[in-house]
Amino acid sequence: MLRLTLLASILLTLAGCTYTAKITDGSTAVDRKQYDVAIPMLEREYKRAKSRGQQGDIALNLAVSYRETGRDAEAEAWFQTAYDNGAGPDALRERAAALKRLERYEEAIQVYTDLGFEIGSRYEFRRDIAGAELAMRQKARLEAMEVKEFDVSPVAFNSAGADYAAVAYGDELIFTSDRSSATGDETYKWTGRNFSDLFRVDPRAASVEGFNAGLNTADNEGTVSFSADGNTVYFTRCSPPAKRSDAYCGLYRSERVGEGWAPAEKLPFVTPEANYMHPALSADGKTLIFSANLPDGWGGYDLYSVTLGADGKWSEPDLMNRAINTEGNEQFPTLDGDTLYFSSDGLEGLGGLDIFRTWPLGDGRYNAPKNLRMPINSGADDFAYTILRRNGTGVGSTSTGYFSSARPGGAGGDDIYAYTRTVLPPPPPDTTPIAYRNVLDVTVVEKIYEDPTNPASRVLGLRPVPNASVIAQVGEQSRTVTTNEEGQLSLVLVDDQRYEFRAERPEYLAAEGRFSSRNLPRDPEAPEQRYELELEIEKIFRNREIVLENIYYDLDESFIREDAKPTLNELTDLLTRNPDIRIELGSHTDCRATDAYNDRLSQARAKSAVDYLVAQGISPDRLTAKGYGESQPVAECICQRCTEEEHQRNRRTTFRILN
Template identity: 30%
Template structure:
């Protein structure tokens, strides 16, 4: 009997103890003291691991204090006993934050089967779509290298650095007084140190000197206007009932030789809305920030507010659904080229917050890109700032291997410098003699033009008829050779495919020497020059395709030599009557002239003349080959203007 009574009293005492702890934990949870609530409910779970209420509050406490990755073991307990949409959805979010994408997908699929609510379906479908695209992510800067700034970081949080007027400003829990009950880590303050680029004077870090950091609350995520006259930062999480209930933006202005005491900004609009992570546009006329105000896409969204006539910022506008998601977007950074860098857990990523870039598209809108695995991790990655855009700067991350909490990292783009290829082209100029031989033509001017018809070099050939020009690899050029008494001649020269590819180069500088020859014809008035392969169909004057190819060469000669005027003549063989041959040759000559005019040559530079059979080269021709020699088209220069 005594033994039974003792057991009864022990059970009653245990039940009373659990009830007391549950009430205490609920009060802590309701007050936002999530870390204290976790401790209290953990004591309940030590005695009753399956306690549904305790598992729920521990899971939610971790989620609401930005540690959702630690909540999965508690949500796993909940879905066993209470398989609801919300429990499976939160479990999926916890797996996703740990980069356990297969488990996350399975949890989201189960959540989807447990609801018909359109809003819930929108949320879970978004998460499934995000998971399906993770495998498509590529490194935005393939050669970027990231390194922990170990001399700057402490075991507590250090995050969101910016540079202004030779100083780095950042948020840190060093010199903290008091513990933030939601996370169990010290409250944060703002600090600065001298800096040049990513080099920081870590020996002389001081608390923000412009105005005093307050005690017993978090302050940080600082922004400084381009002119250095305005400081905006986030302030909140006070445990005082007399303070503001949420995180808000405060501003301090440089007035009369010093900065004013920070004041609450009207852009916050409502004391129950969360507003944080401010950043200025490059010109200082727009303020970007993150807020959970109503009307957004969900979670925290990015907004922009314009500078008003009185110096305040107002008329906040949501950046829209291309950038904002049902998740959280924060820590914007707007660059002069219009790109917006930001942190998000709602776009395809590797876990919690990842860094993204929104690239403006032609015609409006943005293309969103994850910066890749060489920047992001499964932990929180945020707060990018460029000291030299886009080659170097800082980010913040609480990834494994750091000093203990949020750490500041510096990065540098180590893209290897391309190896240099010098292309030297040896040009030889020659003259074509009457007998068909070619001899050196010295003192000829050779001009080089690039693909945009911009002059890229040139000089006169030496006594050996040679000149060396420097060309770029993988490009197309024009060479124009000219000398008094000769037809000017242009040729195209292509260096594409004539040099090794970058990956094949061994030396930092590789010299490639190429050769080409330009042959000029003497420009003699009234000297006939036969155009080869100008054929016409029998008894016709139409320009055939094969004849057009040859006439195009004459077009080029006329373009290269704009000061000449020519006669284009057509000749027949000795067959048929004089009258017939004269008329046919005239029609053919006129047809050739019309073709040349259609290619942009002025008509007054051309004279068409049909000679019929009056200027035979071979008298008494017998064979078809001999007749073909007589059937020819010629041109001669009749005037040099």
């Protein structure tokens, strides 16, 4: 399950408390992402739990731990147990996702349908249901085929660990694995296995050994790409910077020296505090495509490209177009000539990551990505598709290669599969004239709160907002459209335009979004392409406290730390989008220290937050600073008996809309 992605949270806490601090309970182990450590603790705690609420919380943590260690059958059962014990709709949502990964599609559809009724929004699960229905149709189609396009089988060198991303290197394969022979003595407590390394294998003999002792370290290495002559390797390494506990994944390069490899160097365009992974080098060595979660992306992980100039320097990363990247995750690119294979959970698929294929059409356009369908794709994550060799051309010719999958029935969490593809006769040609159309469906949505009167209550999902005003701006032109009863409006897109949207409704905070129609595909097999954009407006709750997450202060200090600035920047954006609102910024302490001291400290902290917003251009007339000291705890406990978690809940920075 590692795959150098860790989609739930790619920030690996590799040092400090992650390894050495003593873990005494399952909840702490989950919080520190030590899922393998958490499982036996949580199972014991569940048996000792004295209330239904405790059982629900423990079962939910246990289900998450099984999910993150790749054991979906156990996760599915525990998510149901968590829901039965009051853990709420999120547990049922996760159960449905696990059912999809297990390819129990009919059960998944029923759970998603029930969830829609429970939270009051069919909209929330429409894609999940559509994906499950698509999978059922593909399964039926595959079973009905007399001649199969793909023959798929697991390779002999899979292990009980995670094995994935095999690429050709001469007569050998180089792949990523966290099997027991990986470098280092530490156990990766997320999985209970080793940190991942690069391995080499002769697939005919299935004898596996480490790729290179100089490139494999005690950190996580994987997902390689070689130059055409085999003398340059690009790969991913996740390791903590000096004096830091956060590990970010970066792209590294090494040159072959004799029978070995030179020390790896990080590529110059890789920046701190972002993740760069899964390099794919073009045959001429001049283009590198990779996956990253950079701020300018469309959401999650996106594919970027860089080019090598005549001066030997790489360009800055260029975000690949909207035909490929989605609000989900795009990862594991590989290149076969100019054909790009990649995995996505944002395009319509069968569950988890699916493998797609696309190719350039000229003028920067790419063909609409094609889902490789079953049996290459499954309900689980499928990724890292490579072509090894071809035999012949035209109908009846074959190609062989490898891909990776977390599908049920494998030897470990992820496994490598070999495939043979036979080119089948094409369907009869369609002589209908082609009219290309790109359509954007813009949906205005709002959060569904467990308590409709309290924005601090649990968010159950999203629902469409009818009769909202959407201002669409294209260049100098703008027009205002009202959403229908489904909260939606549809626009036929003009090529190569940047669209800016603003959604408004009385008693709601406005939201903004963007969409680029640059280089959208023209696919004769699917001449109409539809895209989606959500604009999430938030209902105004006057004088209701909203906690600002991730704002922390040093002990006895009030200055704004660097890690608090992103949250305050988001608040700046909200105030800029909504120039007519006034807010109060509040600061709260825990109950330790004297009342007078806490009052002074909290007032100083609230004023620091206000000063920061003013420095960002917000008028001071719209801001009020209020220090509450310890007077308004949210965790009600006797001070001497409060847990550290309860103290942390009480130490908070909030804002409330005054008018």
